[in-house]
Amino acid sequence: MAEAEKSEAQDVITLKVEFTGGLEMLFSNIKEHKLSLPAKDEQDKATTVNYLVDYLCKKVMKDRRKELFVQDGTVRPGILVLINDADWELEGEGSYELQPEDNILFVSTLHGG
Amino acid sequence: MADIDNLVENLRREISICEDQLKSLKAQLAATESRKPPTKNGELPHSPESAPESADSKVSQWPLLSEEYERYGRQLIMPEVGLKGQLHLKGSSILIIGIGGLGCPAVAYLAGAGVGTIGLCDGDYVERSNLHRQILHNTYKIGISKVDSAIDYLKALNPNVTYCTDTPASRYLISDTCVLLGKPLVSASALQTNGQLNVFNFPARPVGDLTGGPCYRCMFPKPPPPESVLTCGEGGILGPVVGVMGVLQALEAIKLIASGNIHCRLTDQGYSDGERVSDDSQAPQGLIFSAYSSTPFRSFKMRRRRGNCAACSSHAIITRESLRSGSMDYAQFCGAISPISALSTDERVSAEEYAAIERSKGVNLSRNKSSGYGHILIDTRDKVQFELCSLKDSINVPYAEISASDASPHGVEELEEQEEHEKEADWLQMIRKMPSDAPIYVVCRLGNDSQLAVRKLKELGLDESGTRQIRDIKGGLKAWRDKVDHNFPNY
Structure with a gap:
């Protein structure tokens, strides 16, 4: 029984997902979310940032204006995605495979000044 | 050496x-020359700050x-x-x-x-x-x-x-x-x-x-x-x-x-910038x-x-x-956001027209719904702005809440969520409890969100199949200040 629980725990990845630059508005004004995601997707492949974005849209985002977060199947222009404080482009963008305790930060770019 | x-x-x-x-x-x-009319040849306009320096024409050792x-x-x-x-x-x-x-x-x-x-x-x-x-x-x-x-x-x-x-x-x-x-x-x-x-x-x-x-x-x-x-x-x-x-x-x-x-x-040899930094x-x-x-x-x-x-x-x-x-x-x-004109002219009133309506009929307070007269005034600005200043008896329903309300049934994949969404939003329930024949006016800061809100309220069926008027105040509170009440705060 204990073993079963253990293996179940291994199938889950816990993440810290943050929103800033005003994006938190779309996520119930909560800037920091602790999430547990399955380690593998439906096709038994490692969970990626793309999976996370989809998950956020379907399960976390209460606001119905999805287009302010995603467009054309990816994060909309003007949102910077940082994986452990590095531009996600340096990590493989959406296909980056999530690791336990990763910190994913979504920043909306600002234009005021 | x-x-x-x-x-x-x-x-x-x-x-x-x-x-x-x-x-x-x-x-x-x-x-300086570009700002002043041309001076006589040879007369250099120099600022007093540089005078001591140019007076000392010897090359300074510092x-x-x-x-x-x-x-x-x-x-x-x-x-x-x-x-x-x-x-x-x-x-x-x-x-x-x-x-x-x-x-x-x-x-x-x-x-x-x-x-x-x-x-x-x-x-x-x-x-x-x-x-x-x-x-x-x-x-x-x-x-x-x-x-x-x-x-x-x-x-x-x-x-x-x-x-x-x-x-x-x-x-x-x-x-x-x-x-x-x-x-x-x-x-x-x-x-x-x-x-x-x-x-x-x-x-x-x-x-x-x-x-x-x-x-x-x-x-x-x-x-x-x-x-x-x-x-x-x-x-x-x-x-x-x-x-x-x-x-x-x-x-x-x-x-x-x-x-x-x-x-x-x-340079002739291309760019030079000292050491080349390329490691990650x-x-x-x-x-x-x-x-x-x-x-x-x-x-x-x-x-x-x-x-x-x-x-x-x-x-x-x-x-x-x-x-x-x-x-x-x-x-x-x-891209640019073109000025919104989402409504036809009979769906809109000017600030002056609204002022006349307000004087003659008054606003329905939610508590005073039995009066059956007057109208409902909805202010779609954020709560903070609403608390800053608002029109008398207006009800605050931020546009974000209005736009987030969905009239259409949800997809099958959202069945789980449907339960929590099934209950209508509080603001919508509140409006539905008010007299259904009372016209609704919508106002915002500049008159953009208010138009979109009118659209949405109609989609949500608040116009009672077209029998109830829902209109916005053109130009919002800015127009109200400019045309009706100059003392209304300009923030």
């Missing part, structure tokens, strides 16, 4: 300083003016600056684009630090709502151009610096221009309680050289949808938040210039500031140049020629 070397070095230094001073004097002359040793003394003794750094600053020129919440503190520190030539660029005029954060302007400057106001302040702060002016432009245009000219760009932005800072195009290597620093387009190849872009006027801004970002911009500029590494000049550990850093976060300052590793960047890659389509010819339409590229 060493003595001769020293002498040569000293002479070189003195020549370079004299050249800088000459350049600065020429620029001052040109700037590279800086005696006034400058005193003025810059506290930074001159820092190893990060020193005499060499100060001379770099004096010989440098910086263009400040936008003299607002960022530009004001940034340029004040840069002028104070002794950047020799400063260009100022802003098409706006000083407004009262600028003054809590745009610290170069003041109450007496309201209505005059920000450039003139800033020059006034800066001349008094540091008369040794030359100030020039130009016209406004946008972030992509600025970045593209910097790429084409081989200049680093110290870029910042701020909104509400957040700020961002990036140094783009540093090292400023030639177009097509992937070891150069990324440009704005590398990071944001596509502009954000215009409806997602908030201005300070819409979203608000805390003065110290934009101030801190402007000061950080000044700091980054000083670091770049004083180090001497900024010189990436196009030295990837440029960006900064995110979030005043109310537990970690207010966070720096992150920026991406590298984009291989297919439209501005800085070997596939670049933006050239000096395309910029000069004006064939690049930046406004169109970024």
Whole structure:
């Protein structure tokens, strides 16, 4: 029984997902979310940032204006995605495979000044 | 031998300083001449500040003016600056684009630090709502151009610096221009309680050289949808938040210039910028500031140049020629929110018309619904703005709540969520409890959201199949203030 629980725990990845630059508005004004995601997707492949974005849209985002977060199947222009404080482009963008305790930060770019 | 070397070095230094001073004097002359009617030939208009210097025509044995040793003394003794750094600053020129919440503190520190030539660029005029954060302007400057106001302040702060002016432009245009000219760009932005800072195009290597620093387009190849872009006027801004970002911009500029590494000049042999930095550990850093976060300052590793960047890659389509010819339409590229006109004329009333309706019939209070007369007035601004000032008896339902309400049934995949959404939103229940024949009027700050709200209220069936009127007040509370009640706060 204990073993079963253990293996179940291994199938889950816990993440810290943050929103800033005003994006938190779309996520119930909560800037920091602790999430547990399955380690593998439906096709038994490692969970990626793309999976996370989809998950956020379907399960976390209460606001119905999805287009302010995603467009054309990816994060909309003007949102910077940082994986452990590095531009996600340096990590493989959406296909980056999530690791336990990763910190994913979504920043909306600002234009005021 | 060493003595001769020293002498040569000293002479070189003195020549370079004299050249800088000459350049600065020429620029001052040109700037002054352009502002005044032409003077008689041979009469050089010189400022009193430079008089003692030119009177002493002998080459000074010191590279800086005696006034400058005193003025810059506290930074001159820092190893990060020193005499060499100060001379770099004096010989440098910086263009400040936008003299607002960022530009004001940034340029004040840069002028104070002794950047020799400063260009100022802003098409706006000083407004009262600028003054809590745009610290170069003041109450007496309201209505005059920000450039003139800033020059006034800066001349008094540091008369040794030359100030020039130009016209406004946008972030992509600025970045593209910097790429084409081989200049680093110290870029910042701020909104509400957040700020961002990036140094783009540093090292400023030639177009097509992937070891150069990324440009704005590398990071944001596509502009954000215009409806997602908030201005300070819409979203608000805390003065110290934009101030801190402007000061950080000044700091980054000083670091770049004083180090001497900024010189990436196009020579016959191509660009030269000292050591080539290409290993990843030295990837440029960006900064995110979030005043109310537990970690207010966070720096992150920026991406590298984009291989297919439209501005800085070997596939670049933006050239000096395309910029000069004006064939690049930046406004169109970024899109613009056209003034909303979502409603037909019979779905709208003017502020004056509404004032007449309000006087004759009065507003239904939710508690007083039994009266059966009058109408319902919905204010769609955010709660904070509503609490700031509102029309008598208006009900606050923020547009975000209205737009988030869904009239159509949810898809099958959302079955789980459907349960919690099944119950109608509180505001909708409240309105439904009010007399269903009472007309609804909708007002917002400027008259945009109110139109979209009218659309949405109709979609939600509040128009009782067309038997109940739902209209918006044209031009919002601004029109109300302009046309009906001049005492209504102008925030």
